[in-house]
Amino acid sequence: MKVLLAKSAGFCFGVKRAVDMAFDTDATKTTYTLGHIIHNEAVINKLHNKGIHSVEELDNIPMDQVIIRAHGVPEDVYKEANDKAIHVVDATCPYVTKIHKLVNRHERDGYKIILIGDAKHPEIIGINGWTKEGCIILKNIDELDLSKLSKEERYFVVSQTTYKKAVVDEIVNTLEQAGYDIKFTNTICSATSERQDEAREIAGQVDAMVVIGSRLSSNTQKLYEICQSICPNTHCIDDASMLEKEWFDGVEEVGVTAGASTPSDVINEVLTKLEQI
Numbered sequence: 001m002k003v004l005l006a007k008s009a010g011f012c013f014g015v016k017r018a019v020d021m022a023f024d025t026d027a028t029k030t031t032y033t034l035g036h037i038i039h040n041e042a043v044i045n046k047l048h049n050k051g052i053h054s055v056e057e058l059d060n061i062p063m064d065q066v067i068i069r070a071h072g073v074p075e076d077v078y079k080e081a082n083d084k085a086i087h088v089v090d091a092t093c094p095y096v097t098k099i100h101k102l103v104n105r106h107e108r109d110g111y112k113i114i115l116i117g118d119a120k121h122p123e124i125i126g127i128n129g130w131t132k133e134g135c136i137i138l139k140n141i142d143e144l145d146l147s148k149l150s151k152e153e154r155y156f157v158v159s160q161t162t163y164k165k166a167v168v169d170e171i172v173n174t175l176e177q178a179g180y181d182i183k184f185t186n187t188i189c190s191a192t193s194e195r196q197d198e199a200r201e202i203a204g205q206v207d208a209m210v211v212i213g214s215r216l217s218s219n220t221q222k223l224y225e226i227c228q229s230i231c232p233n234t235h236c237i238d239d240a241s242m243l244e245k246e247w248f249d250g251v252e253e254v255g256v257t258a259g260a261s262t263p264s265d266v267i268n269e270v271l272t273k274l275e276q277i
């Protein structure tokens with residue numbers, strides 16, 4: 001069975017930077033990450049062994065320093081850390097920081113902010129926290145209620161970095177066609193769109209597709225959905241132990257891609273096991 005690995009599989013720039021920063025942090029000081037650094041058990045366990053654990057909030061846990069992951073956090077968290085004299089190791093992806101600055105500046109310039117994404121996703125919670133009034137958060141076109149918008153207002157529109165372009169385009173086009181005064185900046189990360197384009201291309205060439213990554217990872221889930229819509233024999237796995245031989249009965253070529261938080265050693269183990277199959 002031939003194995004076709006996507007060049008873009010695995011850590012993106014922002015995740016690699018965050019993981020490297022976490023491992024480079026001086027763990028002789030009491031250090032926590034705010035939320036898991038990435039959606040990957042093996043990496044989280046390695047950090048635990050280094051003495052770095054994770055907390056969901058800064059409340060009530062004494063610490064010297066906190067590592068902020070690539071998803072970023074609301075502005076208040078920096079203020080809270082400062083008030084508590086906690087040193088911040090800021091591993092927010094620079095592409096996400098750019099969105100924080102954009103929404104903050106445009107709100108000050110008088111725009112209402114429309115943020116396309118999943119309201120429960122940490123990146124969206126973080127971006128929302130860089131505005132004073134809060135953003136109008138839309139998961140999809142069904143959540144767009146034009147009766148709540150005003151033609152007297154100016155709207156600045158951005159999206160979650162890992163969001164599907166088609167969803168964003170549909171909302172932006174609808175707003176434009178309805179005559180609202182909108183300014184749109186495309187904030188979908190190129191690492192995400194390149195990974196999705198390549199996955200789409202590979203899924204169209206193979207008999208089976210394996211997507212490696214956590215089900216908790218938004219970009220892994222999107223990859224799975226894209227591949228599955230093209231190649232029904234698509235499987236999402238955390239690691240090599242989840243591979244099942246029967247998936248590859250009669251398969252001549254299998255494609256492999258991986259989410260942005262999947263380490264290279266996990267990908268290599270999957271490739272080795274596929275070669276054995």
Ligand code: SF4
Nearest residue numbers: 012014093095161189
């Ligand atoms: S997907 Fe893009 S925005 Fe998100 S962490 Fe990776 S490089 Fe940064």
